[in-house]
Amino acid sequence: MISSLVNIASILFVVAGAFFFLAGTVGLLRFPDVYTRLHSLTKADNTGLGLVVVGLAIQSGSVLAALKMILAWLFVLVSGATAAHLISTTALKGGIRVWRKE
Amino acid sequence: MNTFFTIVAGFLLVNIAAGLVRVYRGPSPADRMLSAQLFGTTGVAILLLLSQSLSTPALVDAALVLGLLAAVAVVAFVTRIPQNERDE
Amino acid sequence: MSFxxxxxxxxxALSLPILAWRTLAARDLYRAAILFITFGVILALAWARLGAxxxxxxxxxxxAGITGALLLNTVGGLSRRNGGDDDERPDEPTDRVGRPWTTRLAVAIPVTILAVGLGWAVLSLPAPTVDMPSLVGEAIAEGEVSHPITAVLLDYRSYDTFLEIGVLLLAALCVWSLGLSAVRGEAPEAVAKSPVLAGFVRLLAPAMVVSGVYLLWAGTSQPGGAFQAGAVLGALGVVMVLTGLLAPSLGRGSIIRAGLALGFSVFLLVGVAAMLATGGFLEYPAGFEYGLILAIEFFLTFSIALTLTALFTTVPPREKKEGA
Amino acid sequence: MLPQYFTRRAALHALVFSGLWLLLTGGDFGTWYLGAVAVAAATVVSIRLFPEGPGWRWTVGGTVRFAPFFVRQSISGGFDVALRAIRPSMPLDPELVEYETSLENPTALAFMANVVSLLPGTLGTEVKGRRIVIHSLVGARRATDGARDLETRVADLFGLSREGSA
Incomplete structure (x- = not known):
C-alpha cells in the first residue's frame, strides 16, 4: 500500500520534471535571442532536475543516497546560474543585442 | 517502475537530440555554448534515472562529477574564445 | 531486456555515430568543440547503459569536462593567431577549416582499414580461452581484499594506470617541446572582475578537492580511482589558471617537475621493491596490498592532476618563481 | 585577534567539508584517514585562495527564512518560463534593467546575482560594481521590486545590515 503510494508520487514528480525539461528544450528552440534562451536554461531545466531528484529520492529508501542526489542537483544549480551569468555578460560585451518586440 | 525510469531517460535523450538544432543554427557562439551546458544538465538527470533503473549507485557519482565539471567548459569559453566587438 | x-x-547507438560524424564535418573548429562536449555527455550515458x-x-x-575546456582553449589560441586583422575577423570566432581531398583521403584510408579490422575482430571473436572468473576467484583468495571488484581493480589495474601516467608524462614533455606561448585567461574585464566568477571558484575549489579524494577512495571498492580523481583535480587546476588564481608556469620549476615525476617514480620504486621482496614486478607482499596500492594511487592522483594542468598551460615551468 | 579568527574560520570550513566527505562516502567513518587528508586539503585551498575574511556570517535564522522562499520562487520561475515557451503566442517583452544594490560584500553580491537568475522572469547578467544588470521578461517594475525583496532576504541570510535600508 505505502510502496504503491510512493511509486505514484515518484512517477508524478519525475513526469513533472520531464515536462520542465521539455519546456526548456522548447524554449531553447523557440526563444528569439541568447538572453531569453538563458532564461529557459537556468529556470526550466533546474526545476526539472529538482523534481526528478525528488521523485528518485523518495524511491531510494536511504537518506544518504537521497542527500547525494540533492548534492548533484545543487552542483548543477550553482554551475547553471554561474554559466548563465558568464554567458550573458560575454554576450553583452560581445555586442549581441537584446531582442525586442516589434 | 524501472521501465518507467528508462522511458523517461529515453525521453530526455530525445530532448538533447532536439536541442542539437540550436547548436546547428546558432547563430552566436554563446547560443552554442549554452546548448552544451543544457545538455550537461539533462545528462545529469539521465544518469540519475539510469542509476535507479539499473540499480547502479555508482552512476550517482558519475552524475555528481558531470554536474561539478559542467561549468568548466563555460569558464574556458568566456576566458579563451574571443568575442566579436560589434558596432552598436 | 525490456522494449x-x-x-x-x-x-x-544511433546518435553516437551521427554526432561523431557531425563533429568531424563541422564547418568550424568552435562548433566541432561544442559537438565534442555533447558527444562526451552521450558517450557517458552509453557506458552507463553498457553496465560500465x-x-x-x-x-x-x-x-565532457576537461577535454571540452582543452579544445575550447585550443580554438581560442588558434583564432587569436589567425584573426589578427580586425576587419578580416569572420562572424564566427574561429577560422573555417579547409579540407582538400588529399587530406580527406589521407584520413579516410587508415580509418576505413581500422573500421574493417575492428569489425572483423568483433565478428571473429573466439570463445574466451582464459577463464577470467576463476582467475579472479584465485586472486581474491590470494589477496587481502575480499570484494571481487576491489581485488580485480587493484591487482590488475596497476599495469594499466602505470602506462597511463607514463603516456601523460610523455605528452606533457612533447607539448613543452613545441615552444607554444603560455595560456592564460583573457576574459573581458566585466567577466574577469565579476564577483560571480570569484564566488563560483571559491565554492567549487574545495568541493572539487573533497570529491577528487573521494573518487580516489571509491576506486578501492567501486568505480573511481586515480585517473578519475586526477581528472577532477586537473579540471580545478584548469579553472584556476583561467581565472588567474594560478600562474601558467604553476610555480617553481624544480618543484613542478618533481611533482610531475612523483606518481611514476613512486609506482616504479614500489614495483621494483615488491619485485625484490616477492620476485614479481608489482606483486605486493601479502598483507600490504591495500596500503601500498592506496599510497601509489594517492601520488598518482596528484601527478595526473598536475600533468593535466601542465598540458593545458603548454609552457614548461621556469626555474625561478614568476614575479618573485 | 586575527589569528584566533583565522582558526575559527578554518575550523568552520573543516566542519563543512567533513560533512561533505561523510555524505559522499555514505557515512563510512572507517575512511577517516583519507577523509582527514581531503578535509585538510580543501580547508587549506579555501583559506589560501581567499585569505581575506568573509565579512559575513551565515545566519541560521536567515537560512530558515530563505529556504522556503527560494524553493517557492524557483518553482514559480520554472513555471513562468515553461509557460512562456510553450504557449503558442510566446509572450516575451524583454528589457534590460539596472538595479543598484546596497550590498557591498562580494560574496553576498555574487549570491544575489545568481539567485536573481532563478526568480521568475529575471536573469542576472553583468555586475558593475554594486549594480546588477537584469534582463527582465516581466517589465522593469516587477524586476526591480523582486530584486529589492531578494536583496533584503540576502542581507538577512548573510547577517549583513543594509546601509540606508530605510
Missing part, C-alpha cells in the same frame, strides 16, 4: 531499454540503447559505470564516470570527468 524501453532496447529503444534507449537504439537511440544511443567506471568508464561512464571517467567519460563524464574527461570527455
Amino acid at each position: 524501453a531499454g532496447l529503444a534507449l540503447d537504439g537511440l544511443l 559505470p567506471d568508464i561512464a564516470l571517467a567519460e563524464a570527468a574527461i570527455g
Whole structure:
C-alpha cells in the first residue's frame, strides 16, 4: 500500500520534471535571442532536475543516497546560474543585442 | 517502475537530440555554448534515472562529477574564445 | 531486456555515430568543440547503459569536462593567431577549416582499414580461452581484499594506470617541446572582475578537492580511482589558471617537475621493491596490498592532476618563481 | 585577534567539508584517514585562495527564512518560463534593467546575482560594481521590486545590515 503510494508520487514528480525539461528544450528552440534562451536554461531545466531528484529520492529508501542526489542537483544549480551569468555578460560585451518586440 | 525510469531517460535523450538544432543554427557562439551546458544538465538527470533503473549507485557519482565539471567548459569559453566587438 | 531499454540503447547507438560524424564535418573548429562536449555527455550515458559505470564516470570527468575546456582553449589560441586583422575577423570566432581531398583521403584510408579490422575482430571473436572468473576467484583468495571488484581493480589495474601516467608524462614533455606561448585567461574585464566568477571558484575549489579524494577512495571498492580523481583535480587546476588564481608556469620549476615525476617514480620504486621482496614486478607482499596500492594511487592522483594542468598551460615551468 | 579568527574560520570550513566527505562516502567513518587528508586539503585551498575574511556570517535564522522562499520562487520561475515557451503566442517583452544594490560584500553580491537568475522572469547578467544588470521578461517594475525583496532576504541570510535600508 505505502510502496504503491510512493511509486505514484515518484512517477508524478519525475513526469513533472520531464515536462520542465521539455519546456526548456522548447524554449531553447523557440526563444528569439541568447538572453531569453538563458532564461529557459537556468529556470526550466533546474526545476526539472529538482523534481526528478525528488521523485528518485523518495524511491531510494536511504537518506544518504537521497542527500547525494540533492548534492548533484545543487552542483548543477550553482554551475547553471554561474554559466548563465558568464554567458550573458560575454554576450553583452560581445555586442549581441537584446531582442525586442516589434 | 524501472521501465518507467528508462522511458523517461529515453525521453530526455530525445530532448538533447532536439536541442542539437540550436547548436546547428546558432547563430552566436554563446547560443552554442549554452546548448552544451543544457545538455550537461539533462545528462545529469539521465544518469540519475539510469542509476535507479539499473540499480547502479555508482552512476550517482558519475552524475555528481558531470554536474561539478559542467561549468568548466563555460569558464574556458568566456576566458579563451574571443568575442566579436560589434558596432552598436 | 525490456522494449524501453532496447529503444534507449537504439537511440544511443544511433546518435553516437551521427554526432561523431557531425563533429568531424563541422564547418568550424568552435562548433566541432561544442559537438565534442555533447558527444562526451552521450558517450557517458552509453557506458552507463553498457553496465560500465567506471568508464561512464571517467567519460563524464574527461570527455565532457576537461577535454571540452582543452579544445575550447585550443580554438581560442588558434583564432587569436589567425584573426589578427580586425576587419578580416569572420562572424564566427574561429577560422573555417579547409579540407582538400588529399587530406580527406589521407584520413579516410587508415580509418576505413581500422573500421574493417575492428569489425572483423568483433565478428571473429573466439570463445574466451582464459577463464577470467576463476582467475579472479584465485586472486581474491590470494589477496587481502575480499570484494571481487576491489581485488580485480587493484591487482590488475596497476599495469594499466602505470602506462597511463607514463603516456601523460610523455605528452606533457612533447607539448613543452613545441615552444607554444603560455595560456592564460583573457576574459573581458566585466567577466574577469565579476564577483560571480570569484564566488563560483571559491565554492567549487574545495568541493572539487573533497570529491577528487573521494573518487580516489571509491576506486578501492567501486568505480573511481586515480585517473578519475586526477581528472577532477586537473579540471580545478584548469579553472584556476583561467581565472588567474594560478600562474601558467604553476610555480617553481624544480618543484613542478618533481611533482610531475612523483606518481611514476613512486609506482616504479614500489614495483621494483615488491619485485625484490616477492620476485614479481608489482606483486605486493601479502598483507600490504591495500596500503601500498592506496599510497601509489594517492601520488598518482596528484601527478595526473598536475600533468593535466601542465598540458593545458603548454609552457614548461621556469626555474625561478614568476614575479618573485 | 586575527589569528584566533583565522582558526575559527578554518575550523568552520573543516566542519563543512567533513560533512561533505561523510555524505559522499555514505557515512563510512572507517575512511577517516583519507577523509582527514581531503578535509585538510580543501580547508587549506579555501583559506589560501581567499585569505581575506568573509565579512559575513551565515545566519541560521536567515537560512530558515530563505529556504522556503527560494524553493517557492524557483518553482514559480520554472513555471513562468515553461509557460512562456510553450504557449503558442510566446509572450516575451524583454528589457534590460539596472538595479543598484546596497550590498557591498562580494560574496553576498555574487549570491544575489545568481539567485536573481532563478526568480521568475529575471536573469542576472553583468555586475558593475554594486549594480546588477537584469534582463527582465516581466517589465522593469516587477524586476526591480523582486530584486529589492531578494536583496533584503540576502542581507538577512548573510547577517549583513543594509546601509540606508530605510
